[in-house]
Amino acid sequence: MNNAAQTYWHEFWKAEEKPTSVTAWMFGGSPDELAQLVMDGIKTATCSGHVFYELENEPLPRINDYSIILNSEEQPVAIIKTVEVSLVPMNKVSEEFAIAEGEGPYEAWKSAHVTFFTNELQHHRLTFSEDMLLVCERFELIDVKKK
Numbered sequence: 117m118n119n120a121a122q123t124y125w126h127e128f129w130k131a132e133e134k135p136t137s138v139t140a141w142m143f144g145g146s147p148d149e150l151a152q153l154v155m156d157g158i159k160t161a162t163c164s165g166h167v168f169y170e171l172e173n174e175p176l177p178r179i180n181d182y183s184i185i186l187n188s189e190e191q192p193v194a195i196i197k198t199v200e201v202s203l204v205p206m207n208k209v210s211e212e213f214a215i216a217e218g219e220g221p222y223e224a225w226k227s228a229h230v231t232f233f234t235n236e237l238q239h240h241r242l243t244f245s246e247d248m249l250l251v252c253e254r255f256e257l258i259d260v261k262k263k
Contacts (some may be wrong), residue, residue, distance in 0.1 A: 117140040118259065124192040128195060133234075137221075139184070141186060142190065143182060151186075151194065154194055154257060155194050160216045161216035161218075163250040163251060165237070166179055177253050179200065182255070183198070183255070188206055195259055197255060197258050198253050198255055203251060205250070206233075206247060207246040216254065240243075
């Protein structure tokens with residue numbers, strides 16, 4: 117986590133007892149646009165390929181995890197709290213979940229994610245499949261950083 121994200125985290129909690137675990141990250145593809153959707157209350161869900169957690173030896177997200185959302189310049193813009201995590205094959209993701217990702221109707225979500233995952237998997241010499249396992253998260257917006 118960079119210094120700006122750490123400062124934002126500490127300033128947000130001030131005297132309150134803050135959670136001990138927090139991560140800082142940006143959305144893939146269009147980090148600024150997706151972060152803005154979160155800040156506007158439109159985007160309340162996200163997903164990523166399970167395989168990427170395995171490849172990077174990263175733990176899966178858990179309920180009550182906190183995350184600092186970064187923009188494309190790696191500056192903190194918001195804090196979210198994970199409220200639900202599920203593992204779902206991509207071809208079984210519900211239309212309701214896709215809409216909660218805030219990127220349009222189901223077909224637009226699917227098209228964007230097929231393109232994104234295909235490109236990301238190619239970096240690891242892997243091939244996309246419609247039934248790839250996704251880590252689907254729902255979250256609550258906790259704070260939007262004041263400018």
